[in-house]
Amino acid sequence: MTENDIFRALADPTRREIFEKLAHGGLNASALREGMTISQPAMSQHLAVLREAGLVLTQRRGRFTNYEVNPQGLQLIAKWMTKYRAYWPARIDDLNNLLKEMDQ
Amino acid sequence: MTENDIFRALADPTRREIFEKLAHGGLNASALREGMTISQPAMSQHLAVLREAGLVLTQRRGRFTNYEVNPQGLQLIAKWMTKYRAYWPARIDDLNNLLKEMDQ
DNA sequence: GAATCAGATAAGTATCTGCTTATGTATTGA
DNA sequence: TCAATACATAAGCAGATACTTATCTGATTC
Structure with missing residues (x-):
């Protein structure tokens, strides 16, 4: 766990x-x-x-x-990922938007 | 990659x-x-x-x-995780809230 | 109760992984 | 130019991993 x-x-x-x-x-x-x-x-x-x-x-x-x-x-991994949110493009803080962006 | x-x-x-x-x-x-x-x-x-x-x-x-x-x-993993968003509690769709929730 | 079925566990094995020591390749500075 | 430095790569090895076949446990059904 x-x-x-x-x-x-x-x-x-x-x-x-x-x-x-x-x-x-x-x-x-x-x-x-x-x-x-x-x-x-x-x-x-x-x-x-x-x-x-x-x-x-x-x-x-x-x-x-x-x-x-x-x-x-999956919460532990989600939490782990928040540590690196600074490295994600600001516009895709929300995972919904990230998905849309990546599908382009 | x-x-x-x-x-x-x-x-x-x-x-x-x-x-x-x-x-x-x-x-x-x-x-x-x-x-x-x-x-x-x-x-x-x-x-x-x-x-x-x-x-x-x-x-x-x-x-x-x-x-x-x-x-x-990390975007590929973030994308992977969106497939399982249905299993996350609705309130923590946003990772910020998830983090706060888990720290309680 | 005996046969059957779902699933777990044991034991063995080939492959993968992460480490080590040794060596190679550039780059720098005396 | 020659030694030192930063890093990569090669080769070998111990332990981990994912698989296999064989067997076991427990529940169901006849």
Whole structure:
């Protein structure tokens, strides 16, 4: 649950992909594997890393385990980024505007 | 210069420390080492990773090399984070408010 | 209760990472 | 011009990481 845990968890592209899938709604581990070429243990291990980083929450439902994004999981990184706001262009202090600007 | 490069570069605590030092002003590689127990080659290698991720900019000045934060270096991550804004509490859409909230 | 299923865990392995020491390349100044 | 300085690069190594196969736990269903 530290800043370091979060950065390390997100440093892996497979875990970012899993995280993005969960952002569209909670899923169990098997459903998460659909469309991904990844073994069951590998998925379980990735989910453990995301869980230990505080990025996802788990909920046992019978023999299924539902995973979902922890709404507060990204706050530590958001806070980290505020330290460097001075380096962002003034006009894109607001992330909405940043996104628009980058899409141009 | 990819999203993956940036996350991987920031996943190392030593590199985040270097990045934070540079956020207070440009420095050359030797000055950066002051106060850190890190060899000269290790510093050089870390700086190369940060540079290749687009997080810092370099400028030769005689036999010194000045390093400074790339103002646009964090934009890819900022953009990445906007994908998950739905999971942030509405009140902290603005990072300023997020910071205040977390400091309570 | 036995078979099945979801998922976690263990153990082994190939690859990656961050460090080290040694050396190379410019630049500077005596 | 020659030594010193600032930094980069090469090569090697220990530990970390992400994967694999095999096995285990617990819940479900027949």
